[in-house]
Amino acid sequence: MKFRRSERLIDMTDYLKRHPHQLTTLSFFTKRYDAAKSSVSEDIVILKRTFRHQGIGLIETVPGATGGVRFIPMLSSQKANEIGDVLVERINSPKRILTGGFMYLTDLLVHPLTLDFIGRIIASKFALKDINAVMTVATKGVPLAQSVARYLNVPFVIARREAKVTEGATISINYPSYRTNRIEKMLVSKKSLNEGDRVLIVDDFSNGGGTIEGMTMLADEFGATIVGSVVLCELNAQEKKMRPFESIAKITKLDEMNKEIQVEKGSFFNDLSMLLDHVKEEG
Amino acid sequence: MKFRRSERLIDMTDYLKRHPHQLTTLSFFTKRYDAAKSSVSEDIVILKRTFRHQGIGLIETVPGATGGVRFIPMLSSQKANEIGDVLVERINSPKRILTGGFMYLTDLLVHPLTLDFIGRIIASKFALKDINAVMTVATKGVPLAQSVARYLNVPFVIARREAKVTEGATISINYPSYRTNRIEKMLVSKKSLNEGDRVLIVDDFSNGGGTIEGMTMLADEFGATIVGSVVLCELNAQEKKMRPFESIAKITKLDEMNKEIQVEKGSFFNDLSMLLDHVKEEG
Incomplete structure (x- = not known):
């Protein structure tokens, strides 16, 4: 099944919140949603901005082949x-x-x-x-x-x-x-x-x-x-x-x-x- | 500040997950996002479908003046x-x-x-x-x-x-x-x-x-x-x-x-x- 952006953002929020401080590769998400890397990268930009603005926490991006994203719960x-x-x-x-x-x-x-x-x-x-x-x-x-x-x-x-x-x-x-x-x-x-x-x-x-x-x-x-x-x-x-x-x-x-x-x-x-x-x- | 749909969906997912089994009124969300009731209602339809499909849980809708939505964590x-x-x-x-x-x-x-x-x-x-x-x-x-x-x-x-x-x-x-x-x-x-x-x-x-x-x-x-x-x-x-x-x-x-x-x-x-x-x- 193909996921829409809205569905990906909801599921990624749930997934990241259940796995704080844990590195998740971009390819995990591209497979999970059958989505292009560029789409998932855009999703992460939106998540990062919203998590910070709403006081949910930081999303760290770790670059490179072994990289990915990491959610760090943190409030203002x-x-x-x-x-x-x-x-x-x-x-x-x-x-x-x-x-x-x-x-x-x-x-x-x-x-x-x-x-x-x-x-x-x-x-x-x-x-x-x-x-x-x-x-x-x-x-x-x-x-x-x-x-x-x-x-x-x-x-x-x-x-x-x-x-x-x-x-x-x-x-x-x-x-x-x-x-x-x-x-x-x-x-x-x-x-x-x-x-x-x-x-x-x-x-x-x-x-x-x-x-x-x-x-x-x-x-x-x-x-x-x-x-x-x-x-x-x-x-x-x-x-x-x-x-x-x-x-x-x-x-x-x-x-x-x-x-x-x-x-x-x-x-x-x-x-x-x-x-x-x-x-x-x-x- | 006005919120886009993508931002509302991320924040609502976070909020509902932090308040399981608790009734939240639609007007709480319309105020929080400075959004129309119809927009928030559409958001909830998307959340409901995705939460069920991704095994996050149920979103119950309680109709009426004292109504709202309630997230019930539940997996398949x-x-x-x-x-x-x-x-x-x-x-x-x-x-x-x-x-x-x-x-x-x-x-x-x-x-x-x-x-x-x-x-x-x-x-x-x-x-x-x-x-x-x-x-x-x-x-x-x-x-x-x-x-x-x-x-x-x-x-x-x-x-x-x-x-x-x-x-x-x-x-x-x-x-x-x-x-x-x-x-x-x-x-x-x-x-x-x-x-x-x-x-x-x-x-x-x-x-x-x-x-x-x-x-x-x-x-x-x-x-x-x-x-x-x-x-x-x-x-x-x-x-x-x-x-x-x-x-x-x-x-x-x-x-x-x-x-x-x-x-x-x-x-x-x-x-x-x-x-x-x-x-x-x-x-």
Whole structure:
């Protein structure tokens, strides 16, 4: 069957969105649509322009015999700020205060469109950083890590507090928890990471940064590099921090007794120069 | 700015894919593109035809003043079978055999494109069943549940073995584990489900169906209905089953001593009459 341009554009949008960060040859598309190379090249010009204008992402063109196109999901700094405002507004509720300096965030972390938004903004900032793996700690961080990993199209790695038989052999470390002032343990499967991997750490909540420290120590054991660390929600304890990390939302006041809370946009939004509107056009 | 048809089709494909199962009014699109209603209606005819032909899903048109369009991700039974074959081939490896009747499946459950495939086929079969929530048990089932929930655009519910402070109040039950012949405990947050919810259970692995039994009992406590239960991988123990469930892959032989395994497509593929190619065109 012959495809019209309109049909090709719809299908290519679907296909590229399902295969982020993956190189697809032009000949894949010419065969798929029984179309001339020149037609597909024109399609890609239209896709590229529209993806950028509508804040869907970049389409990179890789020239040469082994070349093709690659879709890089990425949004504009304006859209990222809008999402940040919505998230802060949703987090900024005294009903979320739990005993012991914790926050109820589960409703956000089980809601597909919210997870998708958070995944998109985090992945956008690290889209051009050659990330190989997203790392998190069980269990609350997992949905966030999965959402970010999907946009970056890399596997995610789950560190756990205790070994599971279904993981096989593990590597473990002990790390300081700033919140409890105790030494805690964390482990990952030996198959999780490789030497030289470039890792993005993602977690739901940080109170002091101890678990990020732990994950960094684990990555070190593999000879992997931490390229960045982002948490959804940070309880303001900057002074204790050993490793820098970014937060989407920052709790500046948390009064358990009087059920008072203040939340503002976190350090993630201080520098959005990696987002779509700041990336220069190719050639 | 005025949009051309090609630009509208690309952006509508992106928008609809990001908002599955959600009703979007025509006037949303006419405003977004500064376009006439007749133009947008023609766009939708093209989208509808292409989405069906390319196995992306259904576009339902809801007539009237409060009407609009709704994208329902759904693939064809042929594509579902192809994905099933690939998954069975990947699971069918003696290297996956772990001690005690367990299987190493982590590599599949942390890989975005694989999760996406599994989520798509499961969600396709239940796309027209008015599911409100996807339920699973921590921790291995969570990525699968998240992937299915994203395609159905409903929240997912995580049952746990032990309470977490960040969940608030919980409801718990005891259930029989067929594998260990012991009574085990499972709990969920009180906020997880509502009376009348229609629930799809998703899990990574089942050996006898005990955890599905447990999740069904939990749902009963809320007055919610289990519409279906699907596991990625089933160890063949049909005779013990109390509740019926479907499996993507069925292990018909697992010999730990001699490291032998046999895997075939599971009962999920016995009936694919709910998939895209069997759904009739609207009036």
